[in-house]
Amino acid sequence: MPLTDTAIRRAKPADKPQKLRDGQGLYLLLRPDGARWWRYDYRRPLTGKRNTLSLGTYPEVSLADARGRLAEARKQLAAKIDPGEQRKAVKAAGEAAAANSFEVVAREWLSKQEKEWSTQYADKVIRRLESDVFPWIGKAPIASVTAPELLKHLERIEQRGAIETAHRALQTCGAVFRYAVRTGRADSDPTGALKGALTPWRPMPFAAATTTKAATTLLRKIDTSTSRPVVRSALRLAPLLFARPGELVRMRWDELDLDAGQWRYLVTKTKRVHIAALSVQAVEILRDLHPLTGRGQFVFPGGRDPRKHMSGNAILVAARRCGIDKDESTIHGFRHMASTLLNEAGTWNPDAIEAALTHKMPGVRGIYNQAQYLDERRKMMQSWADHLDALKNSSSGNVVPLRRASA
Template structure:
């Protein structure tokens, strides 16, 4: 007997659910809660299957019958209604979620925890200022390589070549993510190599001549600014780690007994790509400097506290600003007579150590590279772990600190 609206309204809940048939596989199921829901029952490859069609009266009897008839037509054509509906749901999801802005924001949300703060700011600015305004509502399936190339050229055309190169990398990552998420079949940004002129490689400025480096060290000792920044500047050449890693040095990571500083993998440049802490042996001179500053910041988390927020660490860029005050900026580099660039930068302590340890102190390259936290492999291609050659590195770091003292003595004597 076919169902009618009066019959449907008269169905009362019982202590167990029950069903009434409208014929040809359409059922109404009444739950103890009073909810009435439509089901379509059919047999597929010998198995009984049920598909929910929604609740009554939100889905009317007329609508339920129309859906049932459509599903019966699919079955007659050899199509399982479940598979058909899953495909439609996927298509609907793609239509609703494959706009560039949505894909880009989802990509950013997933990747952002793995980036350093400076990287987050740069990529956020790139999305907000260049990429999303141009591609906001475009489905990722419709974006073409030629329009991306035009966008990159426009960014480069305003004098922002480095931003254009960064935009190419970000576009490639976002659209590759779209492919991996099933929102697109191909990545139009994957073939943008060569669209832009190459970036000019600008190495971090570094003094590598012993006499000049000695004069720099003396100037640092005489820095008249903040005691915290002066101490950080003095420690920098002794440990030659990246400025951001030095700025994030925590008291809890200093082992006084072993004269060892542990840089947690979370604070390293590689981040999650290399979950291995880095060990930095501390020379007597480095330990002395840390003991000097301990009465001022030892009660705080960071060795080099922030200027305003003492619970935070110092800004790594404060090192470069201090060097600028000492006159190490905008000097003519003798090797590039027509280019003004800093003669020395905070990051340059790494290059200074790399060169002088190798060419003047004749230390083994693998020890230097390991101490720089560069990935070093042995003769069999195996990556050294964090404790490899630690005794030899201790000796090298003390030899390096003593050498810096000698450079300062010579500089003072010759001044």
């Protein structure tokens, strides 16, 4: 039953801490030394992990006040805002105008976006804000930040040669300001006035082998790899699969059905489960690797801690060691290679190629076309693996056609 002030005052300390519960996760923790702390147990909105929020001490915070603070925390949770993280942001931004400071609003915006982002991308965004934005305008009321002031700090990033980072910081700040406008904390987005104010920058495409000649050279270099077996296997698999590097290194044994030739995993960008068709060649590499790492969780465990997956950078290092330079191909470039050569072949349904690349179709088609083309992708992936083998084994200058595999 709910607490009363009388019951709280009459409660006596014991040898161990006692929890005097009031309901809805709120309780008074009575310590052996007589201290009385209000606590609220809840689950974090994004992870579902249990957390405890301190709401002050009794009698400084009365029962009525504690219930009021509980109501505010529950209101934040209903809005998918972690009250514990919100409190940290408010404290970090300072007491003055903290509820409307740029950092508080930015962290609130981040908490809403993270559920749609991969962990790696979310980490990049928060690191960029903490390194290049919060130290300068984090404590300022967001409505007071002007375009000239923001530009001054973005130019500081440019001055160290980080042109791309400056542009991405501007883009992120724009999203935060627009969120502030929508939630009534700002009247306008000052980043709109900064269009063209930064040094021009265009994202460079991933280096990739997009001709049969370049692909042949690339594949033959991969075959010379002398990296440790786990890394070498990942490097050999990369051209056979169309997964992003981060998805490849996080591959788990329980996601694989080698008998069926399938890999079922969560796509980091779309947050959708994808079934990748595995060629005979890919299955063979995985079966050879199983005696080495099959007792663990990850197919490609880390060299220092097998409980964690290998770093995506490890595959890139292996590629560089066998002579693949940065202008020749990145690991992500294998996706570009596959997309280019398969589309140029003209024998495969472009939608099946896009499905294999786990690209979300644009517009209305992206909403209504949920087909995975699994049967055609199975044939396509086997044809692709056979084509890569043929390229490696072909005589110099001989072009090997990419044919449709038989059923």
